[in-house]
Amino acid sequence: MPNTPISRGKLSWGCCDGGSAHDVFLRCTNCKKVYHKSCLALPENIDMTESSYGWKCPLCTSKAPKTGKDDNTPVRNITVRGNKKQPCSPPCKSSDTPVTTEEVKEIVQTVIQKEMESLYNKMSKSILDTLNKQLKDVSEELSKVKESIEFMNAEFEECKMESIAMKKSYKELQDENCKVKSAVQELTIRVNQLEQSARSSNAEIQCVPERKTENVLNIVKDICKVINCNISDDKIVNCTRIAKINRSSPRPRSIIVQFTTPFIRDQFLASAIKFNKIDVSNKLNSTHLGIPGNKIPIYILEHLSPANKALHAAARIKAKENNFKYVWVRNGRIYMRKDDNSKYHLIKNMSLLEKLV
Template identity: 40%
Template sequence: MSATWSCCNEDKEEDCATCCQCKHLFHLTCLKSTHKRADPSDFLAPNWRCFLCMSAAPARCAVSANNKTSRSKKRLALSSPPSANSDPATTEDIRTIVSEIIEAETVKMLAELKNTINSMVTSELKTIKDEIQSMKESMAFIGNDYDDIKKELTTYSALAKNLEAQNEDMKNTISNLTGRLNSIEQHARSSNIEIQCVPEFKSENLVSVTKQLGSVIGHNVEENQILHCTRVAKLNRDSDRPRSIVVQFCSPRARDGYLAAAINYNKKSGKEKLNSSHLGIAGEKKPIFITEHLSPSNKALHAAARVKAKALGYMFVWVRGGRILMRKDSTSEYKVIKDKTCLEKLV
C-alpha cells in the first residue's frame, strides 16, 4: 500500500514526518518551508500531529488515509484555520498566502514611509519657510536703512556741493589776498635794491660798499640818501653764496637811478662786468649783481621763470618795477609773469 503524502504528493526519498493521528506523511523540506519558525526536531516527535488534525473535528481525524477527497479550488482565507472538509494546503497556496502577506506588509511599509517622508518634508519646508521669512524681514530692514542712507547721502551731497562752492570762493579770496599781500610787500620794497655775491667780512661797512659801487657804475650816492643797509638771511642755508645786502634809499627815484646806472655799466663793460675786484678785494674775481629787492613770492616766481625760459628757449628774463618780464627773442613781445599759471601757459 502506497504512502499518503499530505504536503506535495510527490513520492521522493528524503526524511519525512508522520502524523500520529491521521498517519499522513509530510516531507521535512515541505514542513520547513511552511513552518519557518518551528523547530525541525518537533516534526520527528512520536506524538506530532499535522496542522489538519490539530484544527479538524474528531470525526475528520478518524477518516482513513485512503478516503482522501479532492481539495477545493478555493484558497483558504488569510488568518483563518482550515475547515474540517478542506484538503491539505499546497505549495502554491502557501506561496499565494506569503505573497499576500508580503504585499500587505509592503503596502503598510510604503504608507509608513510616505508618512515619514511627508513629515520630514513638512518639517524641512517649515524651516525653509521660516528662513525665507527671516530673510524677508532682513531685506525689509536693509531696504529701510538704504532709504535712510539715500536720504542722508542726498543731504550730504548737497552739503558737499555747497562746501565745494564755498571752498572755491575761499580759494579765489585767498589767491586775491595773496596777490594783494605780495603787492604790498613789493611796494614796501620799492625804494630797495639787493646787492648779491659781495664777499663778507667781519669789519665791513655796507654803506661804504654801496657808495663805492656807485662810484664804479658812475652814480655817486650821498650818505643821506641811504636810509638803511644790512645783510639778509639766506633762503637756502646750505648755499655757499654770501648773504645778500639790502639797501634802502630815501626814495624810489634814488633807487631807480642807482639800478639804471648798474645796468648801463654792465652793458658797456662787456666781459668786465661788476665784480669783487671793483671793491678792491684781492683774489679770484667774483661777479656782483645789483637787482631790485623782490618779495619772497616774486623771488620764487623769478627763479621759476628763469628755469622755464631755459627749457623753452626764451632769451630774456628781467625784473622791472617789481614785475617779472620774459621775451623769447629781441623781436617778440614781452610777457608779464604774474603767477605760476602764466608760466604754465607759455609755449
C-alpha cells in the same frame, strides 16, 4: 429506527478534532463516531434529522458488503480529514460554470487597481507629510531670511540717508573750499603786492664779498661812484646785509639799500645797467670796489618780495631749459622774451610759467 439519544458529554469525532457538543453532526450507528455536515460535504438541503436514523459513516459503509439495497444514507466517496480546526464560515459554493479568461483578467485588474490605489494613497500621504515637513522648515527659514532682509533694508535705508547727507555736506564743503582757495589766492596776491610795494624804494646788491671791518654805507657810496650815479647821503635811508634764505649757500649775504623815493632807486638801477652796457667784457665786479682777491661779478636789481624772488628764480631756470634769451624785472614784475624778434611774456605766477614753451 432512531438512534439512541446521544450523550453530548463525550463525543468521538470521526472527521476532525475541532468539534464541540453544540455543533450539528451525524452519528454512525455502527462505529458510534460523529461527523460534521460540512466535513461530509453533504448538500445544504439535506435534513439532518431524517437522515440521521440508521446512518453509517463512509468508512463503515465501505467495509460492509454491497447488497444493492438502497437506504437513506447517501453513498459518496469522501476523504476523511485529519485533525483540523473547523472553519469560521462555510466554504465557498462550487460552481459548475468554468471561469473565463476575461473574468480572470477583470479580477486581476480589479485587484491590481485596488493595490495601486492603496499604494498611491500611501505614497501620496508619505510624500505630502514629507513635503509639509520640508515646507515648514523652508517657511521658517524664509521667515528668518525675510526678517534679515528687512533689517538689512532698514540699515541700508539709514546708510543711504547718511550717504545723501554726507554727499550734500561734502558738496557744500567742496564749494566752500573752492571759495576759500580763491580767497586765499587773492589774499596771497594782495599780500605779495603789498610786500612788493613796500620794497618799491629798495635795491638789492648781490655777491659783494663780506669783510669783518666793512662799512656797508661806504660800499654803497663806492658803487655809486663807480657807476657814475650822483646820490647824496641824505637820499639813502638805510643799507644793510640781510640773512641768506639758504644758509648752506657759499654766496655772501646781499645788501639792501633803501632810498627815499622809488625815483632815486630807479636812477641807481639805470646807472648800473648803463655801466654794464658800456663795457660788456668788464661788467661791475669786486675789483671796481678795490676788494682784493678773485674777480667776482656784482649784480644790482630790484628788491623783490619772497614770492616774486622765487618766481624770478624759476623763470631763470625755465629760460635756460627753453632757450629764452631775456629775463628781467621791472617795478616788481618779471618778464621773459625768447629772442629779439619775439614778444615778451609777463610772468604772474607758476602756472603761466609752466605753459611757456
